[in-house]
Amino acid sequence: MYIIVLGILFLIMILTPLIFKNLKLTGFVTIFGATLVLGIVFKIITLVSGGSPLSYFNEFFYIDSLSVVQLLIIASINIIVSIYSYQYIGNEIKEKIISLKRGKFYYFLFNFFVFFMMFIALTNNIVAMWIGLEGTTLTTAFLIGFNINKNSLESAWKYIIICSIGIGIGLIGILIFVNAYSNQDASEILKWSHLAKNSNPQSTYSIKIAFTLIFVGIGTKAGLAPMHTWLPDAHSEAPSPVSAMMSGVLLNLALYVILRFYIITKHIPGLQNTKWLFIIFGCVSLIISSFSILRQLNYKRMLAFSSVENMGIIALGLGVGSKVAVFGALLHSLVHAFGKSMLFLTAGNILSAYKTKRIDKINSLIKTMPMNAVFLILGMLVITGAPPFPAFFSEYYIIVGTVETGNYFITALYSFCLLLVFAGFLRVFIKIVFNTEPGVKYAKMEEDKENILPLALCFVSIIIMSLLMNGYLSSMINNAVSIICD
Amino acid sequence: MIEALLTIILISSIFMSGFRRIKLITAGFIFQSAAIGLIVLKLGYETGKVDYYILGILTIVTKVIIIPLIINKSVKKLKINREMELIVNGFVSYIITGIGIMIAFGILNKSQDNFLKTGIALFIIGVLLMVARKKAITQMIGFLIFENGIVLFETSLSKMSLVIEAGIVFEGLMLALIMGIMIFHINRTFDSINTDFFENLKE
């Protein structure tokens, strides 16, 4: 029932830009649709909150607590970004940067993109998950190259080539994976819910290979280093709302797909050590991204590296595997989605006001764009894990997890990387917000107030999250943790 | 019959790894895709499953007709005929391909599944083309070879429903389309499709 409603909603949202000429209407429909989607997701959350999963259409769609977390992220970031896009696209058209046609094209692709993500989170079919991921690649490739110029085309090309290869490897992995279960009922083997319960594949050897392929392949899409190379380019060149969506949601979702396979793999006797894939790639991501953050000249690029870092943190948390750490990882994926979207959207505001992505060209934001400056600082605090924002807890739980399981070296490495990231962020954002060149007059900019609502929404949701930490949120995440750990 | 087709695939792909002329590579690709399509159809004939027929037809339609058309169109517009500077020259490419295939077959020596082995050979050649060539269009063809490998894999391993298979193939087509469009844009903005010009995003 809900699934059908969702499908119809998305159909309407996707078709509106194709049918109607009025861009405003499209924007409204998108926002309205996003609100309805969020409402439905909330309804689904209440249905699932008891712990028992829902399934529709012969278990083709399957919603448990783990997917609920993803659904929540997608739906809420979607509405925030939709609101942002409304103003953003309007401005771009007003300033004659893009044509009306491209504006409509944007909405078409954007809604398609969200549809695919929703599809990944809802589906139970493991190959369908892959199809969803591939679909996001297809739609976002154009979104990244949206402003057709040298930089964006280069990044889009990199994105499409690297991600397609990754996804292709992932598909090979999935094929081998499925093949390893060929002893089971043919109509059931593509269903995750079935595989998670039956842990007796034909050969564990091919499961090993398959999982590695899936991990590396889809890990490319999730932005784990050293397969992350597309990410900084793509995220820095895409329009800011798209970067927010990709960084906050898409990366998470790719990791979620890996996690689905990991849950199956983990239950097979003798394969528990596959968790080291998470840990090693998490650590490599952490190291590479944290060092890279230190010397960036482009703030959007820096945020992109921070996404790599956060993916590393989440992967590490999942890999460490103790309940505390997994809780931390899931919580972190939630916080990161909101925090990073907030930062990217703020960066978008700054970009549209200053027309430059270079850090050294922007000074004294607190004078020129005070509201955005405040959100930038808040976002920085959120993303670097400062209390009372939930990222502090999530990062801390992962530390606790590493200590608990005795991986002291990883604890040290992890903390060191957190420190580096913190230093890098601090250096840049404090410089952007507060640095005052002597003798320069800083006047308040008009653009400051234009697109504040989505930022405020992001921040409010983060605050709500910290308030709900003890109750609702933690019970929801705990349900998800029990799916992973038990 | 299948053995002969597999041979065609292997030979064409090994030659493709050293070709410089894009038209030749495209031709190789067409041969390869056609062979794969035929194999799938043959399998369908043998097993009597509708899935195989549809997969085979889809493969032939997209990879033998549509994608080569896109490529040719781009090539005509772009006036590029050949790879000028190779990162790994033809001679070495052949050797690498040979060694790679040898190792892959060596690892899989216990398996009797020739599809699998051929698929892996295709992966290796696809990757080689993507890594060792500079033109965006060659990279695209490399990726398509890679995808052909996936199709071979699929036929050998999977038992999926039709919708899913169609989805996979359809998305392959979409990807090729998007790549083609992108190459077109790239050529227009960069005046070249050489990936050497992709250096703007260095900080």
Place this chain on the structure above:
Amino acid sequence: MLPLINFQKDWLSLYFIFIIILIFIPVAIYTKGYILEYKKHYSANYMLVLIGLFVASMIGVVASSNAISFLVFWELMSIASFFLVIYEYMHKENLKAGIFYFVMTHISGLFLMIMFAFLYKYTGSFDFSEIIKFSANFSSKQKYIIFILALFGFGAKMGIVPLHAWLPKAHPTAPSNVSALMSGVMLKVALYGFIRVIFIFLGSAPLICGVIVLIIGTTTAIFSILNALLQNNIKKLLAYSSAENIGLIFAALGISMILINYNLLMGASLALTAALLHCLNHAIFKSLLFLNAGSVLYATSTKNMNELGGLHKSMKVTAICTFIGTCAISAIPPFNGFASEILILRSFIEAITMVSNIWIIILIFSCGIIVALTSGAAFYATAKSFGITFLGKPRSQKAEHVKTIPRSMNIGQIILAVLAIITGIFSPFIISKISYYTNNLLDISGKNSSFKNETEIIIFTMILIIITFILYMFNRVNSINKNVVINDTWACGYNSDKPYIQYTGSGFVQPAAKIFGNIANYNKKVNYKKSINISQTTSDIVEDYLYKSSLKAVNFLTTKILKINYGKIQLHILYIFISLIIALILVLKFV
């Protein structure tokens, strides 16, 4: 699993809450006037909110009964103080100092996070009461781990060498009321944490830990006071002096830890009391001195004491308050620094006679000698700071044309000055109160023998006051009908109006610079071009060597790692396959 803010009310927490509130009240009064200076360029509300948050979070840290809420408040404290440090953001150096400070405090936070994670691992709980219940069961290896983490975690916040480098940067850049809070209170909060972890959670740390603490404390004290000596920036001098006092407290804690190991609980209790008392005293006099420095800054808008001088005429109240603060910090009876300084030295001496291990004796003895030298140097440094700033003749226009200070600032200073005297004279009562609790902590309540004769200071003060009074009366009688001539100072017949015939701050410490200059990397350059011109520079050697070389290492790695991100797309594709192959090999090999 998640923080429930649940406060605890044991004596240690209450004592430190008492310190925080005691300092906060006068500082708050002071802030009312001090903020006027900033109203032109910066937002006053912003500062008030941040100060409120800062103090609240410090109280939160001290009152937490749960590791998570401890850490939350700890980080909040760091954040609030960071934004206070960069309050005057229009100066670039302030931003730099602030960032440096925040990074250092983040290091501290990370160490603490790991430490509590370890405690959680060992005890299975984040709750302090649960941890205390477990405290007897820690193995010595566990104790070492916790100790090292606590040392770095709290140490980075306290400013022990070599983690002190943020202190002399952050304190001068922060507004003075904030530096008063930071130096007077925030450092104490870190000490609180250290005491709680080492003395209450672990019960007794291994001997080596005590030795390490003692050595680090002493090194910190001597290093920072010698650096303080050579500073000409008032607030920088005070910042270094804060580090010195923390070093003293730390050394006393070290003594206490050593003695607990030998089960010499009497001496341990004495040393712990000394440390706790010095926390209170240092909080009072250091915040007083920072407020004074703030007043000077407010009135003359310079922190460089070589531009000051003669302020006693225009800023009477501040001068007297600073004098009291100076006396307190240089351990002049009956001001408060004296009481704790004596206790610290006494705990050193008693430790020497109590311990039987000759190597420990030699260690304590040499540390004691250094601590004594430190207190001498502290006298030197503060005499310099007061004398050069307030006495003599104005050395520049800035010192001559002085803004009047709002009354609330004066009130704030006076309250603290009075506190410094009261806690000095009545220190015996405070000591007995604290020692009651430390004895309880170490399970030797009832046997109160190590604190006799402490009331002597009251007798001393009374005699001193009586005699001063008698002499004063005598002087009044004596000076009737005497003519008093007020004139310019004699300057060997030269025109004495020139202020530069006076000693400057740098000149004042020249003897020490000559002998100990290396420790502060002291350099003197004389230029003979046109006019003779002497420039003297100092820098922090720890910062020069340790910090800069680690920065270099990070820079090097960054350059190398950055290369991974940029390159040809073909290479990036190769990365995927290389990592795939490596992952496959690893998985097939090890799983």
Place this chain on the structure above:
Amino acid sequence: MKYNLFYFFQSALIVCLSPLFIGILKKMKSTLRGYKGSSILQPYYDLSKLLKKGMVISNRSSFITTIGPLVILAAAVTTTFFIPVFYTSMENTIGNLFILMFAFGIVKIFTVLIGLDSASTFGGMGSSRESFISMMAEPLIFFLIIFLYIETKDFNVFHISFINSKIVHFDTAHLIAMVTFSIGILAENARIPFDNPETHLELTMMHEAMILDLSGSDLAYVELSSYIKLIVYLIILINCFVPIGIATTFTATALLIGFITFIFKLLFCLLGIAIIETTLAKSRLFRGAELFPAMISLGIVAITLIYIL
């Protein structure tokens, strides 16, 4: 009460007699140098002359100059109440060595600040050097306290002299410590080789430089306090290290013997200072400073001797 009264008497005696001892010291020096010298009562004459005179005050001076001399004198006088002179007992509750030593801190800080107060060149120089020397001397004082505490397990001067008066045979450590402390006394009281109390040559003086701008009764107070300070230090030296003969019972004979031995010991000390001051020249500031590390290593030797022997 009786005891307390007696202590008061003792102390008052010290206050009154210290100028006399200084006079004796000066007389000794002039005799050693081979000229007649002034009368031993000369310090009294000087003081009374100064008290009668009017004052010249610098227009730059602050409250430090106003109250400083008085407080300095008061602090010096107060210390006399905390030391045994020729009678001691174990019942006394005041007399903590720490308080004594830190009380001299009051004198020190005021003199240093007076030096800076009048904005003259010499004052700053004197203050700077005085602070430097006292900083270097601080470990010595600390060492003294450690040593005495190790010997007697007490911080109280009265108790220390009571306990030490029983010692007949002094060991090496004790003697080394005594020498160390004697040098400390020279440093703290601005005597040769650290400072020359007689000259007013600007390059050499320390103590005199600081009080250069004082005059009249202020100068008298400071001079008197410096006399008292020297004598108090000497008394501490005498009564802590060689308290032989000090009265430990409250009888007339014991007190008499105590008084006589005390006078002798004090005169001996003064003679020692006189000899040092006539034979040595004032050393350079940094030469003087080098003495301190030497003293500290001596102290370490002493402490180690106590523990090892």
